[in-house]
Amino acid sequence: MEESDKPADIDRKIALDARDWIVRLTSGNVSEAELQRFKAWRDRSPEHKRAFERERVFWQQLQVLDGESDGMPPVRPPQQRRGLIGRRGFLIGGGAAATAAAAMIAMPRLQLLWNADFTTAVGQQAEIPLPDGSVAMLNTDSAIAVDFTPRLRLVTLLKGEAEFRVRPDSSSLFRVAALGGNSDALGTTFAVKAIENLATVTVQEGHVRVAGPAAPTDLDETLAGKVELVANEQTSYVTGEPPLPASAVDTDVVLAWRSGRVIFEGKSFSAAVAELGRYVPERIVLGPGARPDVPVSAIFSTKDALDAVQALAKTQGLVARRIPGVMILIT
Numbered sequence: 001m002e003e004s005d006k007p008a009d010i011d012r013k014i015a016l017d018a019r020d021w022i023v024r025l026t027s028g029n030v031s032e033a034e035l036q037r038f039k040a041w042r043d044r045s046p047e048h049k050r051a052f053e054r055e056r057v058f059w060q061q062l063q064v065l066d067g068e069s070d071g072m073p074p075v076r077p078p079q080q081r082r083g084l085i086g087r088r089g090f091l092i093g094g095g096a097a098a099t100a101a102a103a104m105i106a107m108p109r110l111q112l113l114w115n116a117d118f119t120t121a122v123g124q125q126a127e128i129p130l131p132d133g134s135v136a137m138l139n140t141d142s143a144i145a146v147d148f149t150p151r152l153r154l155v156t157l158l159k160g161e162a163e164f165r166v167r168p169d170s171s172s173l174f175r176v177a178a179l180g181g182n183s184d185a186l187g188t189t190f191a192v193k194a195i196e197n198l199a200t201v202t203v204q205e206g207h208v209r210v211a212g213p214a215a216p217t218d219l220d221e222t223l224a225g226k227v228e229l230v231a232n233e234q235t236s237y238v239t240g241e242p243p244l245p246a247s248a249v250d251t252d253v254v255l256a257w258r259s260g261r262v263i264f265e266g267k268s269f270s271a272a273v274a275e276l277g278r279y280v281p282e283r284i285v286l287g288p289g290a291r292p293d294v295p296v297s298a299i300f301s302t303k304d305a306l307d308a309v310q311a312l313a314k315t316q317g318l319v320a321r322r323i324p325g326v327m328i329l330i331t
Contacts, residue, residue: 018051116143133167161193179239181212197239203229204251210243272296279305287331
């Protein structure tokens with residue numbers, strides 16, 4: 001091999017490594033150790049970062065070419081998406097077609113993993129020590145990004161739910177940003193939940209100020225749309241809207257997930273099923289015969305979420321039929 005050929009070969013190897021990382025990150029089974037190895041590889045050199053970004057953009061362009069912009073949720077497994085392999089084979093070759101299929105199905109997950117510092121899988125919980133001595137406890141299927149500066153200890157909740165036990169520091173504001181709103185605290189324990197376009201903030205002890213819509217790094221305390229929360233209070237907001245007034249809640253019920261339980265007190269059947277759905281890998285679908293508004297009062301273990309779904313179905317004389325890895329149909 002001539003000397004002039006070596007840079008091209010090195011570039012090709014980095015590109016292949018980047019493509020391999022896309023496949024692994026979008027597999028749906030990425031461990032925390034693998035995620036840390038990926039970040040170490042990505043940060044090894046500017047060439048690694050550029051190669052991964054090129055591959056990521058390439059898969060996005062393929063998604064546009066395949067016309068997959070109808071807003072429908074992705075269907076697993078990949079081989080069920082008919083009519084895609086031939087065209088991708090023409091575009092990038094048969095061997096890489098499967099790679100493209102996996103990448104496009106899980107592109108939102110790839111973007112989340114790219115931005116996240118800590119994640120949990122479905123059904124998993126994890127306690128994360130933060131750089132200042134505070135602690136974040138992540139619930140099922142959650143992700144956070146951490147960016148601490150001398151004036152602002154910023155945690156962005158990218159997905160899911162987390163409780164924060166904040167170490168007091170009067171010189172540095174502790175903030176959790178989620179869905180365009182900010183929750184600020186100094187020495188307190190509170191939880192933030194971001195599911196779809198709704199964020200919920202619950203305070204167990206201390207004092208939290210919730211404001212928005214606002215940029216995560218905006219330190220202007222004169223912003224409109226602020227709500228002050230104290231212990232056993234809660235607020236919520238929709239993306240792009242200010243928070244609702246504070247309301248009293250039973251934090252032992254709302255935050256029962258910290259001890260591995262889900263407690264329902266008069267929650268609608270559909271809402272209870274949706275909450276349990278966060279702890280199982282399949283999508284839950286309510287079929288004919290289900291009465292979504294019937295109130296439910298029960299206590300379930302998060303470790304036995306599938307059994308809990310089946311038990312809820314039986315309360316209405318229904319059956320939960322599971323297609324592993326695809327869906328659970330209640331009918």
